[in-house]
Amino acid sequence: MNISQSYALGQDSHQAQEERQSLYQSYALGLDPYQAEEPKSAYQTDAVGQDPHQVYERGHGPYQPHEPGYGLYQPGYSPYDDQIPDPKSRMLAIQNAKAYLLKSSTTSGLNLYDHLANMLTKILDEQPTNAVDIIENISKDVKWAQFQKKMDTLRDEHEILPTFEAAEKRKALFLKANGGDEELEEEIGETPLPNVMETAFYFEQAGIGLSKDESYLIFLALKKLISVQPIQTCRFWGKILGLEMNYIIAEVQYHEGEEEEETEEEEVIEEGGKGMGEVEDEDEEKEKQDEPPKSTYKPPPVIPKEQNGTGANKYVYFVCNEPGKPWVKLPPVTPAQIVCARKIKKFFTGRLDAPVVSFPPFPGNEANYLRAQIARISAGPQISPIGFYQFAEEEGDEEEEGGGGRDTYEENPDFQPLSVAEMVDSLSAWVHHVQSILKQGRCIWLNPFKKSEEEEEEGEEEEKAEDPDELQQEIGPPLLTPLSEDEGIQNIPAWTAQPSTNLIPQYAIAILQSNRWPGAYAFASGKKFDNIYFGWGHKYSPETHTPALPPPVQTEYPSGPEITETRDPTLEEELAFKAAREEALVAAEEEEEEDDVEDDEEEEDD
Amino acid sequence: SLNCVEWSLLPPATEEMVAQAEQLKGRFQGDPSFEYEYTEINAEDAERLFEDGKEPVIKEEARLIATIEQIDRAVGIIPRGAFVKTPLGSVHENRNFEGLSLTEAKKLSSYFHFSEPVNLKNKTLLEKADLDPSTDFLDSLEHDIPQGSWTAQLEKGGTVVVLRSLLWLGLTFYHVPMSKQYGYVYFGTGEKNLDLPFML
Numbered sequence: 001m002n003i004s005q006s007y008a009l010g011q012d013s014h015q016a017q018e019e020r021q022s023l024y025q026s027y028a029l030g031l032d033p034y035q036a037e038e039p040k041s042a043y044q045t046d047a048v049g050q051d052p053h054q055v056y057e058r059g060h061g062p063y064q065p066h067e068p069g070y071g072l073y074q075p076g077y078s079p080y081d082d083q084i085p086d087p088k089s090r091m092l093a094i095q096n097a098k099a100y101l102l103k104s105s106t107t108s109g110l111n112l113y114d115h116l117a118n119m120l121t122k123i124l125d126e127q128p129t130n131a132v133d134i135i136e137n138i139s140k141d142v143k144w145a146q147f148q149k150k151m152d153t154l155r156d157e158h159e160i161l162p163t164f165e166a167a168e169k170r171k172a173l174f175l176k177a178n179g180g181d182e183e184l185e186e187e188i189g190e191t192p193l194p195n196v197m198e199t200a201f202y203f204e205q206a207g208i209g210l211s212k213d214e215s216y217l218i219f220l221a222l223k224k225l226i227s228v229q230p231i232q233t234c235r236f237w238g239k240i241l242g243l244e245m246n247y248i249i250a251e252v253q254y255h256e257g258e259e260e261e262e263t264e265e266e267e268v269i270e271e272g273g274k275g276m277g278e279v280e281d282e283d284e285e286k287e288k289q290d291e292p293p294k295s296t297y298k299p300p301p302v303i304p305k306e307q308n309g310t311g312a313n314k315y316v317y318f319v320c321n322e323p324g325k326p327w328v329k330l331p332p333v334t335p336a337q338i339v340c341a342r343k344i345k346k347f348f349t350g351r352l353d354a355p356v357v358s359f360p361p362f363p364g365n366e367a368n369y370l371r372a373q374i375a376r377i378s379a380g381p382q383i384s385p386i387g388f389y390q391f392a393e394e395e396g397d398e399e400e401e402g403g404g405g406r407d408t409y410e411e412n413p414d415f416q417p418l419s420v421a422e423m424v425d426s427l428s429a430w431v432h433h434v435q436s437i438l439k440q441g442r443c444i445w446l447n448p449f450k451k452s453e454e455e456e457e458e459g460e461e462e463e464k465a466e467d468p469d470e471l472q473q474e475i476g477p478p479l480l481t482p483l484s485e486d487e488g489i490q491n492i493p494a495w496t497a498q499p500s501t502n503l504i505p506q507y508a509i510a511i512l513q514s515n516r517w518p519g520a521y522a523f524a525s526g527k528k529f530d531n532i533y534f535g536w537g538h539k540y541s542p543e544t545h546t547p548a549l550p551p552p553v554q555t556e557y558p559s560g561p562e563i564t565e566t567r568d569p570t571l572e573e574e575l576a577f578k579a580a581r582e583e584a585l586v587a588a589e590e591e592e593e594e595d596d597v598e599d600d601e602e603e604e605d606d
Numbered sequence: 607s608l609n610c611v612e613w614s615l616l617p618p619a620t621e622e623m624v625a626q627a628e629q630l631k632g633r634f635q636g637d638p639s640f641e642y643e644y645t646e647i648n649a650e651d652a653e654r655l656f657e658d659g660k661e662p663v664i665k666e667e668a669r670l671i672a673t674i675e676q677i678d679r680a681v682g683i684i685p686r687g688a689f690v691k692t693p694l695g696s697v698h699e700n701r702n703f704e705g706l707s708l709t710e711a712k713k714l715s716s717y718f719h720f721s722e723p724v725n726l727k728n729k730t731l732l733e734k735a736d737l738d739p740s741t742d743f744l745d746s747l748e749h750d751i752p753q754g755s756w757t758a759q760l761e762k763g764g765t766v767v768v769l770r771s772l773l774w775l776g777l778t779f780y781h782v783p784m785s786k787q788y789g790y791v792y793f794g795t796g797e798k799n800l801d802l803p804f805m806l
Contacts, residue, residue, distance in 0.1 A: 140702075241770065243757045345801055347772065518795060536775060540795075 118142045196222065196236050199530045202523045206511040208534060210239065217323035222250055225318060225327045230254060237317065237378075238519075238533030240370070245321040245350030249374060252316050317374055321350060328352060330371040336363055341372035345538055373537045380539075381495075381520035382531045383430045383512065430495075430512065430522070516540055616667070619675035626664050627672035673796045681771045682720040683747060683779050685788050686710075689720075691743045703786055711767040711783040714756060718744035755802060775799050 101113035119142045123131050131138070196219040203209040210218070218236060226234055229252070237251040318327040344358040352367040362369055497512045509525035519535020569577070690700045710716045723745045747756055747769075755772045771777040776794020781787065 241757075243772075245759065 115142065199236065202509055202525060202528070203521065203532060205509055206521065206523060208521050218248055221320065221323035225250060240348060240535065240537045242348035242350035247319045247321065247348065247350070247370065248323060250318045252318060254316060317371060319370065330367055333371045333375045337368050337372040338375060341369060341376065348537060377517055377520060377533055381514035381517045382433065383522050384433045385524050385529055386431050616671050619671045623668045624672040624675060627669045677774050677777060677792055679721045681774050681777045683717045683790060684720045685781050686716045686718060688788065705785045706781065706783050708783045711781060712758060714747045714758060717747045717769065719747065720744065772802055773799055
């Protein structure tokens with residue numbers, strides 16, 4: 001408003017500069033299509049001859065001759081009226097036109113008159129080149145400026161952009177570690193820190209991976225993790241997408257003998273969770289406390305989880321939602337969780353403490369489900385080129401429980417890398433180096449019934465995957481089996497292999513994608529290889545997922561005479577019964593009279 | 607294209623292609639001339655087809671076309687305001703579109719499906735009064751069934767908003783707030799995620 005006022009005033013003060021005025025007027029003429037038919041002189045009067053206050057009061061609308069306000073706006077009252085005489089009809093038209101211009105918009109509260117005035121002022125002040133080409137932008141800018149011109153005593157609180165907050169968190173990553181850690185690094189020959197950037201480079205050749213920024217941040221976050229925990233080996237395992245947030249996962253292995261109990265060692269925000277009590281031995285059976293009749297339902301024995309450091313719990317996993325956020329350790333996985341995780345298919349939300357609502361009910365919250373899926377993915381598509389790992393011991397102990405002697409391997413110092421072409425062509429050039437998980441949910445089969453001494457009848461309703469009746473020893477594929485023995489799904493092979501580029505075979509790397517677990521990739525190039533997972537965390541199945549049906553309703557306790565209900569006797573029956581008894585007693589009365597009294601009392605009590 | 611060097615033009619999809627392709631399950635083979643056979647067809651359909659004289663095979667090319675069409679129709683999205691509808695009914699790009707603001711960008715209601723609106727008429731009059739007919743002429747995302755079939759996340763320190771579809775796993779939409787950049791891509795196996803209701 002100030003500007004238009006100054007504009008109007010400026011007109012009054014610069015009266016002599018008629019050229020300028022005519023410029024304004026010609027603009028006004030050109031911009032206002034409704035006024036096109038009016039003669040120029042009308043505009044001169046219109047633009048020039050008004051006081052600033054009258055300009056605003058025009059918003060009341062054109063005054064007709066009979067209305068009281070009419071005479072006030074006659075041009076005769078302004079200093080310019082002697083310049084251009086006007087007939088009344090033209091005046092009316094001008095007033096109409098001006099009133100239209102001053103009409104406020106319903107949505108923004110501005111009016112066209114002020115807006116044009118502002119715009120022209122701005123143009124003349126700034127004198128941009130080719131103003132006519134950018135006139136729309138100028139118009140927009142002026143409108144925008146309207147809202148910013150308000151000089152409030154209140155200032156908007158400086159809005160902290162989320163980018164800034166995120167940057168603050170990341171800043172911590174970039175700070176150098178303090179002096180103590182540096183010494184430690186000098187002692188260790190190889191840092192446990194994986195070279196994430198190098199791995200990212202190789203995967204990028206395949207078109208898989210995260211952006212460079214993110215890779216680098218993950219790199220730094222892993223470095224921080226290592227400086228805090230006593231870790232022997234560490235690997236960036238991958239990223240699992242979730243609904244609200246994603247998970248970045250690191251696979252670590254502790255130094256020998258430095259493992260501590262998981263529940264006690266917690267460095268960060270940790271949610272209680274129901275599944276945390278796994279440290280205790282869960283070998284005991286639970287029995288229901290039922291009133292009679294005692295139910296015959298006995299849950300199958302809970303299979304104990306594998307020891308840390310072996311089998312499915314060989315590695316410890318840390319997750320974080322974003323690099324920069326603190327790392328959270330995932331609890332070790334129990335076989336029950338793995339078995340259940342096989343049956344359900346749920347998205348991850350991104351919060352570790354979220355409950356997993358599903359059927360069959362998952363024992364644990366999202367942290368456990370995540371760990372179970374990680375275990376399955378690690379057991380399935382983690383592969384390495386053949387020969388890279390070899391067995392450390394002799395294979396004489398094979399006869400023990402399914403591959404018990406074969407769960408360790410070490411790097412083969414004599415590893416001769418195969419050429420890329422060979423790696424791609426034959427799947428037998430790759431082997432699994434992680435033990436696969438048996439149906440039971442463990443890597444090493446355990447006979448649960450050895451420990452319990454009672455005979456138990458397994459309910460047929462149970463869905464646990466172990467074999468209740470025959471107790472067969474489950475044997476999974478032994479360690480280091482080549483990929484060619486992986487069965488495909490329907491007619492799709494389990495793995496798809498291709499070189500990263502056909503154009504430059506000298507530097508191409510072999511890339512494998514798993515079809516069973518979409519998102520699992522592995523690459524190999526010379527002596528380097530790695531696996532990674534980017535995805536939603538689910539196995540692929542061409543059929544749709546059908547949840548398990550609820551178990552059939554348990555049969556009720558077999559009905560026998562002791563619990564069958566009978567109808568209560570009716571009154572007639574009772575009376576008849578009573579009468580019959582009395583007759584019998586009358587017969588006995590003759591023998592003893594005292595007894596009759598007692599009997600009568602007894603009958604009444606009945 | 608199979609190698610990003612040679613490109614071939616795909617014909618537009620027809621309804622029957624889409625209908626046929628919906629019956630196929632499993633991964634794509636990678637060979638456009640691969641022919642699928644109906645394996646799960648029941649007797650009635652087979653008779654019907656044989657009567658028409660058509661053989662029950664579909665080429666992978668047709669399946670590809672149908673899948674692309676389905677994906678575009680189902681989950682092709684644009685931010686609100688990117689396209690405007692003139693009073694004459696024609697839709698064109700809005701050159702003044704400056705991007706969504708940060709708060710708007712996090713809401714699902716500020717994104718629309720880029721296809722014929724289905725639900726627009728079902729809105730209450732009250733809601734319709736708030737709509738701006740030049741920009742709100744498409745279905746918004748927040749009424750997608752099942753509820754929650756999109757995930758919205760801020761990436762890169764909050765400068766990019768990324769929406770991922772859970773119905774077609776692999777469809778990613780990105781938008782940089784306060785700028786004109788947006789787009790969607792699909793990387794995936796080309797299969798609809800029919801397990802979605804179980805997974806949420």
